[in-house]
Amino acid sequence: MQIKEVAKRLNTTPRTIRFYEEKGLISPVKATENDYRSFTEHDVMRLSTILALREIGVPVKDIRKILENPDMSMLQYLNVQRSALFEKWIEMKDMIETIDNMLETDDGNIYALSQHLKAMKSIRKGWNDKWNFDHQAADYDQNIKMHGYRFNVHQDYERALAKAAKTVQLKHGGSCLDIGIGTGNLGSRFLQHGVHVIGVDQSEEMLKKCSEKYPEIETRKGHFLALPLLDNQVDGVVTSYALHHIPDEEKLLALAEMDRVMKDNGQLCIIDLMFLNKQHREQVINAFHLTENSEAIGAIEDEFYADRSKLLDWFQMNNYCVETYQFNNILSMVYAVKDKENKIDSE
Numbered sequence: 001m002q003i004k005e006v007a008k009r010l011n012t013t014p015r016t017i018r019f020y021e022e023k024g025l026i027s028p029v030k031a032t033e034n035d036y037r038s039f040t041e042h043d044v045m046r047l048s049t050i051l052a053l054r055e056i057g058v059p060v061k062d063i064r065k066i067l068e069n070p071d072m073s074m075l076q077y078l079n080v081q082r083s084a085l086f087e088k089w090i091e092m093k094d095m096i097e098t099i100d101n102m103l104e105t106d107d108g109n110i111y112a113l114s115q116h117l118k119a120m121k122s123i124r125k126g127w128n129d130k131w132n133f134d135h136q137a138a139d140y141d142q143n144i145k146m147h148g149y150r151f152n153v154h155q156d157y158e159r160a161l162a163k164a165a166k167t168v169q170l171k172h173g174g175s176c177l178d179i180g181i182g183t184g185n186l187g188s189r190f191l192q193h194g195v196h197v198i199g200v201d202q203s204e205e206m207l208k209k210c211s212e213k214y215p216e217i218e219t220r221k222g223h224f225l226a227l228p229l230l231d232n233q234v235d236g237v238v239t240s241y242a243l244h245h246i247p248d249e250e251k252l253l254a255l256a257e258m259d260r261v262m263k264d265n266g267q268l269c270i271i272d273l274m275f276l277n278k279q280h281r282e283q284v285i286n287a288f289h290l291t292e293n294s295e296a297i298g299a300i301e302d303e304f305y306a307d308r309s310k311l312l313d314w315f316q317m318n319n320y321c322v323e324t325y326q327f328n329n330i331l332s333m334v335y336a337v338k339d340k341e342n343k344i345d346s347e
């Protein structure tokens with residue numbers, strides 16, 4: 001097939017095709033007598049992939065990596081690209097919102113608004129995985145069954161996940177997002193009810209494990225502060241043992257992200273390590289000090305156990321109806337339904 005024919009078939013120009021040839025992404029055979037290029041079906045397929053990836057914003061240098069790396073599937077690349085685009089999109093939304101606020105501000109102090117935007121950008125980009133969850137993925141399901149020497153962070157794990165799955169009532173055909181899904185232990189419980197489950201995690205190895213165990217779960221790379229979903233997309237959002245990996249100031253931004261992707265009347269359920277409030281945290285830590293339980297204190301201080309009262313304040317401000325349940329001194333469930341008359345029930 002000659003270049004003009006290929007260009008017509010792929011709705012592009014010969015010039016564009018020559019560009020990718022110059023970049024070394026395709027190498028059609030050239031006739032010795034007249035230098036005319038001849039494209040095989042394989043060349044055309046490769047070119048169509050290149051054009052498709054360019055159309056969704058993948059830079060040429062990354063396309064080269066994709067085409068040359070046999071270990072990573074196209075699906076994985078698309079997943080990574082989608083998550084990068086969502087991050088950009090959310091950043092753009094923050095910027096547009098700031099411009100709106102700048103236009104509305106009475107005192108003309110647009111500098112303060114720009115600094116707020118700067119802080120948001122740095123928070124959204126600042127998180128990094130200091131626990132190396134990719135490394136933990138292979139043994140995660142075994143490790144959660146182990147008891148620590150003097151502190152069992154997974155005490156009541158099964159009971160809590162079962163309670164979340166029972167509490168969040170989703171219809172057949174509904175959708176549920178599990179954030180920080182890990183190996184799929186919570187999200188998978190909704191599959192039996194015919195719910196479409198989307199699992200988001202920042203760890204690709206965790207997502208791989210989850211897909212091996214539950215191929216029906218749709219996995220997406222992403223993180224709490226830039227969820228790779230459009231607005232008002234899911235009926236339910238659940239998350240277990242994940243939120244305590246982000247600092248307190250980020251948790252409220254994470255709640256706003258969950259709220260963004262959830263439909264009206266959607267249900268949100270958080271199972272996590274948290275204290276009821278500041279006093280409760282002090283009381284529990286003091287008790288560990290008294291018994292010289294440095295294992296417990298070290299574990300708590302290594303992570304960001306929430307202050308449940310602050311989460312509840314956020315839900316109240318955002319018109320959620322909330323129920324809470326405490327499993328033990330460090331583990332709670334917060335179940336919240338969007339846009340219902342606001343009330344806080346406890347235990």
Ligand SMILES: C[S@@+](CC[C@H](N)C(=O)[O-])C[C@H]1O[C@@H](n2cnc3c(N)ncnc32)[C@H](O)[C@@H]1O
Nearest residue numbers: 133180181182202203206223224240241242245
């Ligand atoms: C302790 S595991 C919990 C896994 C699972 N939800 C469960 O209950 O067994 C924490 C998971 O949260 C994920 N995670 C931690 N911080 C995250 C973040 N900021 N965004 C997305 N996922 C995160 C980790 O990669 C890991 O898979």
